[in-house]
Amino acid sequence: xxxxxxxxxxLLTGASQGxxxxxxxxxxxxxxxxxxxxxxxxxIQSIAxxxxxxxxxxxxxxxxxxxxxxxxxxxxxxxxxxxxSILINNAGLGGTESFHETNVDFVDRIIQLxxxxxxxxxxxLLPNMMQQKQAYILNVSSxxxxxxxxxxxxxxxxxxxxxxxxxSLHQELKHSHVFVSVVHPGPMKxxxxxxxxxxxxxxxxxxxxxxxxxxxxxxxxxxxxxxSFILLGWSNRLSWLFMRFVPTWIKxxxxxxxxxxxxxxxxx
Numbered sequence: 001x002x003x004x005x006x007x008x009x010x011l012l013t014g015a016s017q018g019x020x021x022x023x024x025x026x027x028x029x030x031x032x033x034x035x036x037x038x039x040x041x042x043x044i045q046s047i048a049x050x051x052x053x054x055x056x057x058x059x060x061x062x063x064x065x066x067x068x069x070x071x072x073x074x075x076x077x078x079x080x081x082x083x084x085s086i087l088i089n090n091a092g093l094g095g096t097e098s099f100h101e102t103n104v105d106f107v108d109r110i111i112q113l114x115x116x117x118x119x120x121x122x123x124x125l126l127p128n129m130m131q132q133k134q135a136y137i138l139n140v141s142s143x144x145x146x147x148x149x150x151x152x153x154x155x156x157x158x159x160x161x162x163x164x165x166x167x168s169l170h171q172e173l174k175h176s177h178v179f180v181s182v183v184h185p186g187p188m189k190x191x192x193x194x195x196x197x198x199x200x201x202x203x204x205x206x207x208x209x210x211x212x213x214x215x216x217x218x219x220x221x222x223x224x225x226x227x228s229f230i231l232l233g234w235s236n237r238l239s240w241l242f243m244r245f246v247p248t249w250i251k252x253x254x255x256x257x258x259x260x261x262x263x264x265x266x267x268x
Contacts, residue, residue: 014091016042022216028054066112075124089118094155114158146243183230
């Protein structure tokens with residue numbers, strides 16, 4: 001491939017489905033060229049084709065981001081061939097299950113994908129982005145980052161890392177041309193299975209429930225408006241206030257009951 005001189009691109013990880021798919025389409029609607037990253041055999045080429053139909057260039061790259069050598073190969077290819085003006089670290093993994101019953105490989109994949117991949121991709125692409133006239137980084141955290149959660153112990157902790165990493169990097173780069181933001185989506189109706197699991201949580205699961213299309217649209221809109229800390233909608237703001245100010249002895253049992261129900265539903 002020859003270097004795409006004079007043009008800039010938005011890089012998006014986890015782009016084959018759910019929120020990532022709709023972020024890719026939202027970027028294309030806004031006329032950003034895209035590079036879409038996903039696992040092999042997830043039909044990412046069809047999303048790239050949909051982006052091209054909206055009048056932009058779109059490339060795709062298939063790899064497993066839990067492996068360090070793959071991260072380095074990806075970022076080397078990007079730095080050799082593209083000007084990166086937008087980076088969206090969306091790829092992530094989660095689940096709801098008792099920690100001691102969770103497969104150790106699954107625990108490792110959550111840590112490698114949610115934490116290491118986000119940090120390493122950002123680190124390797126920052127010199128490229130700092131050469132652009134204006135660049136944006138959007139890291140996808142979660143409402144789960146605001147409170148420890150039983151049955152989501154590793155996931156909620158990993159999203160807390162994303163939140164702190166993003167806020168710290170925002171301060172480091174505030175006088176540069178690279179703007180850093182973090183978004184905290186609540187529950188999303190990504191597919192029927194996920195929607196049913198969320199409903200199983202009861203009222204806590206339904207608070208802030210949005211479609212991935214709406215989350216994608218609002219997230220990218222606020223990123224480009226240079227909002228460094230993104231909460232989506234009044235219901236998620238209420239959830240944030242609840243998790244921040246309600247005493248632990250009240251909120252922990254409520255959250256634990258909700259996620260215990262979801263965990264049992266998954267096992268069944």
